[in-house]
Amino acid sequence: MNLHDLRAALERVPLAQVRGRVTQVVGPLLEAELPRATLGALCTVGRGCPCEVVGFRGDRALLVPLEPIGGVSHGDPVEVRDEALLCPVGDELLGRILDGLGRPVDDRGPILTSRRRPLAGRPRDPLRRDLISAPLETGVRVIDGLLPVARGQRISITAGSGVGKSTLLGMLARWVDADVVVACLVGERGREVREFLEHNLGPSGRERAVLIVSTSDESPALQIKAPQTATAIAEHFRDTGRDVLLLVDSLTRLALAQRQVGLAAGEPPTTRGYTPSVFALLPPLLERAGAGEGGGSISAFYTVLVEGDDEHDPIADAVRGILDGHIVLSRAMASRGQYPAVDVLASLSRVAHRVSTPAHAALAAQFRRLLAVWRENEELVRLGAYKRGASPDVDEALARYPAMQRWLQQDPAERVPKATTLEQLADILG
Secondary structure, eight states, X not given: OOXXXXXXXXXXXXXXXXXXXXXXXXXXXXXXXXXXXXXXXXXXXXXTEEEEEEEEETTEEEEEESSOOTTOOTTOEEEEEXXXXXXEOSGGGTTOEEOTTSOBOSSSOOOOOOOEEESSOOOOOGGGSOOOOSEEOOSOHHHHHHSOEETTOEEEEEEOTTSSHHXXXXXXXXHSOOSEEEEEEEEEOTXXXXXXXXXXXXXHHHTTEEEEEEETTSOHHHHHHHHHHHHHHHHHHHHTTOEEEEEEEOHHHHHHHHHHHHHHTTOOOOGGGOOHHHHHHHHHHHTTSEEOSSSOEEEEEEEEEOGGGOTTOHHHHHHHHHSSEEEEBOHHXXXXXXXXXXXGGGOEETTGGGSSOHXXXXXXXXXXXXXXXXXXXXXXXXXXXXXXXXXHXXXXXXXXXXXXXXXXXXXXXXXXXXXXXXXXXXXXXX
């Protein structure tokens, strides 16, 4: 049963069946006398406002509303339901725009499918996952050449604000070799939704994509549900044997929404004010992506918005420990006009050795070595303190760096096949 059907059914429930009542409203939470309520239970308040039980305070249940709670008053009835939150799945979703609970928000009418899937899925058994072995071509030169990724890999894109992560996501959405794209925008500005559709996905990309949107003005609970909905939809396509690209922007705003709920529920703030429930939320969600069993995969890219360009932000650190690699975007590179502003030396793909030929791995290692030599000696070179001939490695880095720098840059409208990327890499390195 979806949320629309649930609300319609609840309107027909007689008042005698009500199991509790609202006693207090505190910030984004409702308190209710709700005997025998269980954690995670779905319930409705008043005339049908859907809520979820997220905790208890003494003998009171704490409810987080999934919709605006205007009109809720003290003493309003609360009804607990046995149904779990479900979202629609199937090919009927392709080209559609949904909210955080899987309801259509575009102007194309209802979604004509009877298939449903629980939002709160469980990660696949680790012993029943296919091994990661097939490369995933992204069309982005710096990723395919120096940070090769695989089908079923999960990787983060870490960046400060305004460094180009949305542009990079758009390049991936258009060019990654995948059957289906599931994109989730969490806590984004409202204007960015249409920009992502028109500029990043484009008409051709939209036909193979499902977009889940929960903007910053919506309730924290709805923002928390949006990535779960996106992951459930991606799981359905994976289970049908298809290769899925899952894009979530961003995990930081998901963490902020969970922190808001956790603080209101009385959790103690820990690192930078994040509550323990934030760090408990991430692993079950991120582990749901990955390779399937007997075919099908979810290749996932999650953005992490770091505060003050701090790579050691607690969310970035937690995500790095869970995923299979990370791509770091540099503000210094972006300010010099280098896009995508990928800091190669700070980035890592943990499965690169499995999807690279020996020749490709050798080229990538040589590129990294020369780039590291240049970084170490850049200040001396620019000050004129380095004399050519003092170090063969530095001399080689100086000779090749201009071509390397040009190769790292790529126009957002340009797709580069992986074969071309490797040819260019070999030419630059001689």
